Amino acid sequence: MARAMSSLVAAMAIAALCASPALAQRRTADGHPDLSGVWAGREEAVKALAPGQSTRILFPVRTNPDDKRIFDEMDRAAKERQAAEPNKPPYKPELAGKVQLLSDKRQFNDPAFYCKPLGVPRLGPPSQIVQTPGLVVLLYQGRNTFRTIPTDGRAHNADADWTWNGDSVGRWEDDTLVIDTAKLVEDSWLGADGWFHSNKMHVVERLSRKGDALTWAATVEDPVVFTKAWEMTPRNLKLNPNPKALLEEDPPCLEQDGPHIVTDDHH
Template identity: 50%
Template sequence: MIRRFPGGRAIGAAMAAASCLLVLRLAAGRAPAAVKSAAVETPRTTEGHPVLSGVWIGVTGGAVLTAEDAGESIKVTLNARDGTPINFERDNTLLRRRDPNRPLYKPQFWEKVQQLDQNGNTEDPGYSCMPLGVPRMGPPNKIVQTPTEMIFLYQVRNTFRVIPTDGRAHTPDKDLEGTWMGESLGHWEGDTFVIDSVGFSDASWLDIAGYFHSEKMHVIERLRRQGNTLTWDVTVEDPDVLLKPWVMNPRTVRLNPDPKAVLAEDLPCQERDLAHLVTKEHH
């Protein structure tokens, strides 16, 4: 679906494109990753908060995947069957539907969800080089922590979020302009960093299966560090379209121990294929 501008390093371009598609696919069925934290003390700031700064690498997978910590390496095993559901079907239907944890919509909106899902290869904003948005974009790839704000960096499409932690209040609803990321404010609850986000556009999706939201969506993210692992929990509230808040599957990421670790710049995205699609397969 998504084509990238050709670069001087063909291998790098191919890897970047594959990574972009994999992010969209894995978003369909994330589940808790059972990670055993090594006996590493959690570093703290002078204020006593856990240090969240660093480059974080993903330990993600589908509903039947678990991750086993093996020192400096991660071994992924599949409980249900040999192989992996990725590419099990050409249109990834199994991958998108195998996770039972789904947002519960009000009855009058299920037809819209199904219509978006069936036509996802043309309706999904992620396939048109649009931002994935919060919370679909997942946990950050890099965090820069300061006394007054958290800066989240995402490698896919070179995205960033600046989250104030100075105690300010949200902008009044009447003055908010809906955006892909919303207005995010952060604070600490003990050792948990909590991000409260409002003021969204309704253009993004919650997930790949046509899970839309309204402009009244309210997202609460919680990040907890234990040793060199960081757990990201999300609750989505949207009383306009959801019957109840959706508690997403937690995701766990590991700290990259390399002090020189950097994020590779993602290649520019240009959509070239939508006008030429002839089937409804989800790519």
């Protein structure tokens, strides 16, 4: 019994030692959490396909993709998803009509439909992070977008122009990377539902890692159109376990459908 007990204790000790590196927070040489890696928006996206499985459905629809009604079905599914999202920007009451009009005519108004940049914060969380001392680079799967975030303590560039992704600076608050962005052009939207903003918008993003999970959260302030700051719904990402994983280059965005839109149908 004593031999069995000592063997059990030894086995538990070995298991604890083996588990410790996985549980410990990965850190860089300067002591900050290591956010580097390729991150997927949903856990299913990084899981291996099951034997015999050739495709993975992440956006379920009730119609065969080859059916001519597939776009109607995508429209329905998208509307259901949007309606189920209770967290919407707190627009001033007098602007509700404008938001609704932009949403109803989004196929004509949404800049993303015409290959314009998504902009911050509509870009959402990055698909890959490259972290170096004093600088973090965010890469996005979509139109080959990237952002460079200095983390060396510098202030905003007073001479920076207004752009789609704005002027960003980063800082560390404990183990959270905080990205402060200003000078964002008012051409972008916050989402596909006519969520416009002014050029006074100010965005603060927060990225924090626990194990192989990354959480992205953002606070949006716009005193011109909002009644209060908007806390966007946090997004959780999963680390791609393949150490050699890289983002594939996106094909160019070519707008060819705009002149042929004749109805208010959209998805």
